[in-house]
Ligand SMILES: Nc1ncnc2c1ncn2[C@@H]1O[C@H](COP(=O)(O)OP(=O)(O)OP(=O)(O)O)[C@@H](O)[C@H]1O
């Protein structure tokens with residue numbers, strides 16, 4: 369714990385960020401958000417509020433029209449493409465449109481995120497099996513992704529996002545097609561990743577997953593931040609409450 | 621680091637994804653190599669053959685009278701001044717007569733009435749047996765003509781000239797088929813790689829989002845091109861070898877084989893052809909990734 373505190377604490381720093389899409393769509397306006405390492409943040413808001421746009425800025429799929437985006441202390445606009453690659457290997461993204469390869473099996477789809485950082489086949493297989501059993505998909509391991517139901521595809525996307533044990537997880541509408549029980553499995557997985565140190569940003573309409581949470585919730589509306597529920601999060605203490613509650617789970 | 625394993629896996633995937641055009645490419649590369657190496661093989665053998673047939677390469681210089689010892693030395697000196705020669709033989713009228721009689725065999729009676737020196741004395745000049753001499757033989761002959769006391773210079777002029785233009789023709793064919801090889805291999809390989817890239821567009825986009833390095837994305841395509849070159853040229857050479865053996869079997873015992881001792885490429889040349897095709901194909905795929913893979 370001593371070491372954790374010495375490292376830079378901030379994972380995401382958005383400073384007065386705006387995003388305009390041509391010709392004149394203002395997807396994000398004047399957004400400033402700071403997310404600490406080890407935090408879970410819920411990003412809510414109506415459809416079209418700008419949630420996906422914000423996540424896209426965080427992995428440099430898009431550049432902001434104005435303002436600065438910093439991830440892990442690095443200004444994304446200044447990073448070389450090599451560094452962007454390295455950074456992306458450390459960010460797990462569950463895309464809203466899944467981005468699965470339909471004619472590859474579930475296992476292959478999950479493996480991709482680990483292959484790009486040259487993990488061993490043994491490690492990849494073990495990790496894939498574990499994730500699939502956690503998400504209740506063990507029997508689908510060799511099914512083609514294109515043959516899965518929407519809810520199953522969604523879980524595969526989530527498995528791929530967390531497989532490489534990234535420091536930052538961006539989940540865009542991760543429970544949109546899931547029943548409450550399966551939603552529970554997904555949230556358990558996210559919590560486990562969070563306990564191992566991952567910072568997680570979840571964009572969602574699904575009130576059930578943030579209703580009773582102790583984590584911070586930010587609401588967007590037409591590109592503007594309308595509500596930031598900061599009080600719950602003890603920023604200044606520098607201590608991660610989720611780790612405080614389960615100290616035994618570290619190094620798990 | 622499981623770098624190599626992952627890259628090879630990715631390359632295999634590419635192969636399987638567009639296997640039909642991969643096979644087409646292999647065939648094209650193989651056939652081009654076959655055509656090129658066929659002509660090249662013929663060319664090298666003809667040149668070797670030229671050296672074996674060099675015995676025919678003899679200039680006979682007829683003199684007006686029998687040269688004495690001193691004059692012989694002077695002739696020798698002047699001939700060697702023009703070009704390096706294998707050997708120089710002086711044939712006196714008497715020797716010429718005896719040879720002629722021998723050639724006539726049973727008919728030599730007809731010579732009985734002839735004086736023994738009715739044939740002029742001659743110098744036989746054997747140039748060293750290289751293609752170069754073949755090319756310059758006419759000049760050589762013209763030079764010998766200018767020496768004092770020379771009546772006439774004879775050599776298998778027609779044969780030499782025809783042979784020379786045949787070699788020129790072969791040379792052009794080898795160059796043409798070599799260019800064909802370069803064009804077809806680079807273009808078809810570039811084309812197949814392009815197909816693979818288009819076929820994997822979705823995946824490549826995803827890989828970029830997952831932070832795949834450009835090595836991870838590019839190297840498999842590069843390897844794919846190199847592999848096509850390697851397999852294609854190896855099978856082309858293999859086919860040529862089979863063809864060569866088949867021809868040899870078919871022609872065994874006939875004069876063709878005895879005339880030319882036809883031989884296959886030496887290992888270094890085989891290696892050079894294979895390496896060259898591999899490099900060509902790899903560069904074809906490289907140019908294709910440069911054009912169609914924007915990372
Ligand atoms: N590539 C684009 N080009 C133009 N406009 C875009 C583009 N992407 C998003 N937009 C616009 O930006 C606004 C915000 O879109 P965004 O996808 O961020 O919303 P969202 O909050 O993720 O919505 P949802 O909950 O439906 O996923 C929308 O009005 C959308 O039309």
Ligand SMILES: [Mg+2]
Pocket residue numbers: 419420421464540
């Ligand atoms: Mg969205």
